[in-house]
Structures are given as structure tokens and as C-alpha cells.
Amino acid sequence: MPIRRRLRQRTGKNTIKRLTEFNTGDTVKIIYEEVKDRDFLARLEDLGLIPEEEIKIVEKIRKGPVIIKVKKKDIVISHSVLEGIYAIKIE
Amino acid sequence: MKVFKLTRIALVGQPNVGKSCVFNFLTGLKAIASNYPGTTVEIKTAKAHFRKKQVEIIDLPGIHALSDTTEDERVTKDYLIQERPDAIIQIIDSTAFARNLYLTLQLLELKIPLVLALNFHEEAKEKGTRLNIKKIKEELGVEAVYINALSGKGIDHCTQKAIKAKNHQKKIRYCKEIEKAIRDIEKLITTKELEVPKRYVAIKILEKDHSYQKHISSKTKLKRIIDRFKGKDIKEEITIKRHGMASVLAEKCSTTKEEPFELTISEKIDEIISHRPIIGGVLILLLMLSFFFLLVYVGGALEELITALFEKLLIPLIMPQIGFLGSTTTVIIKYLLIGLEAGLAIAIPYIMLFYIFLAILEDSGLLSRIVFLFDRAMHTMGLHGKALVPMMLGFGCNVPALIATRILGTKRERIISCTLITMVPCSARTAIILGAAGFYLGWQYALLIYAIILILILIVGKVLAKYLPGEMTGMIMEMPEYRRPSFKNIFAKTWLRMKDFVNIAFPLLIAGSGVIGLLQALNLLETITKPFDPVLGKWLMLPTVAGIALIFGILRKEMALETLAVLAGTTNLLAFMSPMQIFTFSLVSAIYMPCLATFIVLTKELDWKKAILISTMTIILAVLIAGALLRTLPLMGILT
Numbered sequence: 052m053p054i055r056r057r058l059r060q061r062t063g064k065n066t067i068k069r070l071t072e073f074n075t076g077d078t079v080k081i082i083y084e085e086v087k088d089r090d091f092l093a094r095l096e097d098l099g100l101i102p103e104e105e106i107k108i109v110e111k112i113r114k115g116p117v118i119i120k121v122k123k124k125d126i127v128i129s130h131s132v133l134e135g136i137y138a139i140k141i142e
Numbered sequence: 143m144k145v146f147k148l149t150r151i152a153l154v155g156q157p158n159v160g161k162s163c164v165f166n167f168l169t170g171l172k173a174i175a176s177n178y179p180g181t182t183v184e185i186k187t188a189k190a191h192f193r194k195k196q197v198e199i200i201d202l203p204g205i206h207a208l209s210d211t212t213e214d215e216r217v218t219k220d221y222l223i224q225e226r227p228d229a230i231i232q233i234i235d236s237t238a239f240a241r242n243l244y245l246t247l248q249l250l251e252l253k254i255p256l257v258l259a260l261n262f263h264e265e266a267k268e269k270g271t272r273l274n275i276k277k278i279k280e281e282l283g284v285e286a287v288y289i290n291a292l293s294g295k296g297i298d299h300c301t302q303k304a305i306k307a308k309n310h311q312k313k314i315r316y317c318k319e320i321e322k323a324i325r326d327i328e329k330l331i332t333t334k335e336l337e338v339p340k341r342y343v344a345i346k347i348l349e350k351d352h353s354y355q356k357h358i359s360s361k362t363k364l365k366r367i368i369d370r371f372k373g374k375d376i377k378e379e380i381t382i383k384r385h386g387m388a389s390v391l392a393e394k395c396s397t398t399k400e401e402p403f404e405l406t407i408s409e410k411i412d413e414i415i416s417h418r419p420i421i422g423g424v425l426i427l428l429l430m431l432s433f434f435f436l437l438v439y440v441g442g443a444l445e446e447l448i449t450a451l452f453e454k455l456l457i458p459l460i461m462p463q464i465g466f467l468g469s470t471t472t473v474i475i476k477y478l479l480i481g482l483e484a485g486l487a488i489a490i491p492y493i494m495l496f497y498i499f500l501a502i503l504e505d506s507g508l509l510s511r512i513v514f515l516f517d518r519a520m521h522t523m524g525l526h527g528k529a530l531v532p533m534m535l536g537f538g539c540n541v542p543a544l545i546a547t548r549i550l551g552t553k554r555e556r557i558i559s560c561t562l563i564t565m566v567p568c569s570a571r572t573a574i575i576l577g578a579a580g581f582y583l584g585w586q587y588a589l590l591i592y593a594i595i596l597i598l599i600l601i602v603g604k605v606l607a608k609y610l611p612g613e614m615t616g617m618i619m620e621m622p623e624y625r626r627p628s629f630k631n632i633f634a635k636t637w638l639r640m641k642d643f644v645n646i647a648f649p650l651l652i653a654g655s656g657v658i659g660l661l662q663a664l665n666l667l668e669t670i671t672k673p674f675d676p677v678l679g680k681w682l683m684l685p686t687v688a689g690i691a692l693i694f695g696i697l698r699k700e701m702a703l704e705t706l707a708v709l710a711g712t713t714n715l716l717a718f719m720s721p722m723q724i725f726t727f728s729l730v731s732a733i734y735m736p737c738l739a740t741f742i743v744l745t746k747e748l749d750w751k752k753a754i755l756i757s758t759m760t761i762i763l764a765v766l767i768a769g770a771l772l773r774t775l776p777l778m779g780i781l782t
Binding site: 090091096097098099101102103110123124125126127128129 | 206207209237238241377378381382385510513514518526527551615616617618619620621
């Protein structure tokens, strides 16, 4: 089953999207991180990108990197990395 | 006799919090500090006298956590564990206190005396956050001091606290389940003399750090403890708990005033540069072009001034006075003077100006925006935007740029970026391009050489990305705030970078000029240059003495042009070469073979085989491209 559908079933939230699919200015809550490289995942988590953390999409370049605000700091992350992070928008 | 114990104080902190500034303040400007993450990739140590006490200050690479996920983290963690300094000063970015406390909690587990240096507290105050030093001591059991890393305010006080700091008793408590597992693992540790506390080892084992498993007496019992977590990712659990604790502690130790929403200056600038990528990209390119013209015109004017000083004043004044020394000595002295003139006139105006510009880019925070804006473009070369930082540094000097590739995640990325960096026109090559092609032929020819090199870098990058095995990793990089660059730091950094040129290149250049003078006096120059004739004379159509200049260029790149001027006996190259020859010489000098220092560092960062392979490739490319262009450009009506 595709991961997105599995997450929607598990959390009961239909609005789960990849981080790259949100718009600039959106504040979102991280639900799940699917990063194959364990070291890379550890780095993301050390920076504060952990489940339940609220982050803001500050800026994105189409198919390019995204600036997110996490724990009061702006971080630039590659598009490919953010593809594996799922979140829901906070209204 | 009284023996004074040397107190070792390690500076630790997240990237870009001001560690190198503190290091410079305490030791007297020995490290380069910048406003972008990852400036320090090596351990720097220096001894300093502090209130009649000798202290050793250790500047460690910036880390987010005490882990093994990046080279920086490995270097810092290994140092702290194996060397166990007498005290740690953790430089804290007060604007993101919770995030910095995440590292503090891990440092506390090492049980090394710790002092927190609260940097950027004025900025935090402006944003409505005030940190409470008393509360920090109460909650964490360690001293905290407000500092300003740029002005140096509070650093003395902080160092004094670090010298006197005693080990803290603070224990970081995780949830019951994890605490029980830690206690049970502690019981399994049999090694008596550990470098670190038992509790730290137990936590690391839970975090799946396999290097500590050798201290465990029973692997079966350990498996049973781990199995209690029923497949849960314990490392992730510990990370989440630590972040949670850091957030709670940050709230307890600070007061936040809700300010009316207003954009900071940094955010306002970003509204234009980072938030409108096309406008931002165009603005950055315009900035680069303006700098290029500044280099051409201001550098050119400085070059003319120094040349005139030597040729119209110094040389005519000195030469008639030394005629009594005999013809050989007179020729050698004349060449020594020309060497000095070439060094001052060709290299200093361009190299110095370039370093000033690079320092402004670094300290303002623009470098990180360039990385963000050009990340996609870098993907075509199998690299991500972060690789742009060492490449930009490469425009200054290839040596630190190669070392800076350590910030990249994989060997593949390092091979690609190291190869490309050796082709990046460093300030010395810029001195050749601008000092020869720009000065004698016009700025458009200098720009043409830059364009050729950039296209070449793009093609080589694309080829390497296609054929080197492995995949590209993603990029994670912090975006620093915009800051007004300080004149003091800009000039200090420029001097630090120029010092290498003054200390190494100048003596080499003057001695080399003397040797050339001697060879000239003994009529030996032609014999030496003969073997280069088929390539230099026939294929590249250069005067054969250019071979000597190119050999000297391997020692230091700028020496190629300076030696050529010495060999020509004048800095007016048009009297010695045709415009096409000047263009060819500039192009070949800019591409062929990295300088000796770069080659040595390349062998260190990659290996001998790759260093030789890369160097050979650059020689072949330089000869082929320059030869092909000198035959095709006239057909297009250029440099006929």
C-alpha cells in the first residue's frame, strides 16, 4: 500500500502531504519521515525535524531547495529530502 | 620551580554561532571567521596568556549534536572524548536557545566542566526573548555568561568562568522506560577505565553507536533490553525526548515578550533575494559582474600605479648606482627588482581586492543565499548547492576550498567538487587573467576566458556526474541571518589570506627572478626552453620562454605571469608578445595544472592517483582548448 494512504489510515487525517507539496507561508506539523539513509535522518532529527514538530515553509524554488523555519532557524533542504517527509497543515 | 598546568578549553557550538570569533579574540586573530556554516572544518589550537595563566584554546568544527553522521561531528566528538579538555565553552546562539540546548544536554552527559557563552543576546532581545542567567544555572547546573563574539565583550569573563569551572552534577532524565534501560546497560559494562561516564556509554549503546558495544559483557542480555522497546526506534525516541527537554528548559530559562509582528532587516532583504528567486538570481549575478569590473578597473589602476613607480622611478634610480658591481650582478639585481615589481603590481591589486569581496560575501550572509538560489544549477554537475561554498572559496584560493569539501557528505561528491575546484580560477589565476588578458587586451577578453573556464567546469562536472558511480545525497544547510560585515573582520581575514602570499610567494618570486637573471646572464635560457618547443612553440604558438614561466606557475600560479614579465624584461607584455599570444598564455595559465600547494592538498584530500589524474587532465585540456581556440577565434574575427 502506498505510504501516503497507509499514513492517512493510521492517523485518520486525509490532509497528509509531502513537505514539497505545501505552499510558501504554510505552517505544518511533521507526521512521518521516510528517509532511507539513517545518518541523514539522524541529521534531520538533530536539527529538530522530528514527528509532531511544527515548521514553517519559508520559501521554495520549483523542483529546487526549500527554506523551512524550524526551532526559530531557517534551514535550506534539498527537494529530494523533503519528498520523504510527510506533514499536515496547521490552520 | 613552580610548574603551571596548561588549561585546555574547547570551544564547542552549533555551526555559525561565533566560535571562530571567540577563538580569534582569545588568541589574537588566527582563524578565519565567517557568517556561513562550516567555516571551521579542522581543529585549530592556539595558546594564550590569560591573567597570568597559560591556556590552550581549541576551536572545534560546529556541530548540531554529538553524533557520527558528518565528518565535522566525528572530529569534534572524537576530540572531546579522547582528549577530554579541562573545560568546554559552548557558544550559544541566543536567538535559537532551545535548538542550542539540544547540544548542551549532550555535552552535559560527557561530564566535562561546561560554561555557556550566550552570543547574539542583543538580537534575541530585539526579537523579544530574554535569557535568564540565574535560571540557567539553577536548571542546568552550569554558569552562563552574555558575550558578544564580534566585539569581544564578555569573553574574558566567560574564559575566567571556564578556568574555574567545576564538574556539574546535573543528570539529564529521560522517560522511565529509557532510564531503566540505561541503568540495566550500565550494569553490563565491564570495562573499568572508560574515557567517558558509564551513563554516556549506555545512552550511546541505546542510540545504536556500535563502537561502544565492546564494553558490554553479555550481548544476549543487551538484546533482551533492546527488545523491551518492541521494534521502536530508540535513537529517535531519545532524540525526541532531548528536543522536548531542550524546549521545556528554554522556556523556563527565558522570558518571551510577544512583539507586534514586524519583519526584521534580514527578513526584509530576504523578501527580495531569497523569496523572489529570479530577481534574487539576477541581483546576485549583477553583484558578481560589478565586482568583476571593479577588479578590472581598480585593480588595473593600482597595477599601473605600481608599475610606473618601479619603471619610472625606482629602477632608473637604482640601476646607474650599481654599474660598478659587474654585468652579471647588475643583471641579477635588475631581475630581482623586476620580480618585486611583478609581485606587487600584478598580484596584490587583484588578490587583495578579491579577498575583500569574498570576505564581504561571507560575512554578510549572502554566500548562503547564493547556495540556495543556485542549488538546482549545481545538480546538473551531480552536486548540490552546498558544494558551491567550497567552489566560491576556490575563487580565492584552491587550497582552503579543497579542505572545505569535507562539508560534503559522500566520497563521490568530494571527488567531483575537488576536480572542479582545481579548475576554478583562484585569485592568483584571476591576477593572470586580469593582469594579462584584461589589462593588455580589454575586459571582454578576460570575461571570455572566465566564460570558457566556467563552461569547461560545467562540462567536466556533467561528465563526472554521469560516469562516477554512486548517487547524489541531499542538502541540509543553515541559513544565517544577514549581518553587517565588520571592517575589522574583513581586513583581518584579508590579511590572514594575503599573509600566505607575502610569506611564501614573495620570497619564491624574488629568488626565482634572481635565478632567471643568472640564467640570462649565462645564456642558458634557450637550452632549458628547447624541449617545450613542439607544444609551446608549434601548437600554442607561444615564445618558448613561456615554458619557464609556466613551470614557475606550478610553484605559485601568479608567478607564471610575473616570471613572464621578468623574462620579457618588462611588464609591458605587448612589446614582447602578440595579443593572441597574450590571450593563449592567460588561458593556458588559468587551466593547466593546479599549483604545488593545491596538488599536495589534493593528494591529502583524495589520493596520489587521483591528484595525478586530475592534474594531467587539466594540462591536456589547457593545451587542447588553447590550441583549438587560437586557430578558430581569428576565423570569427576575434584577435586577428
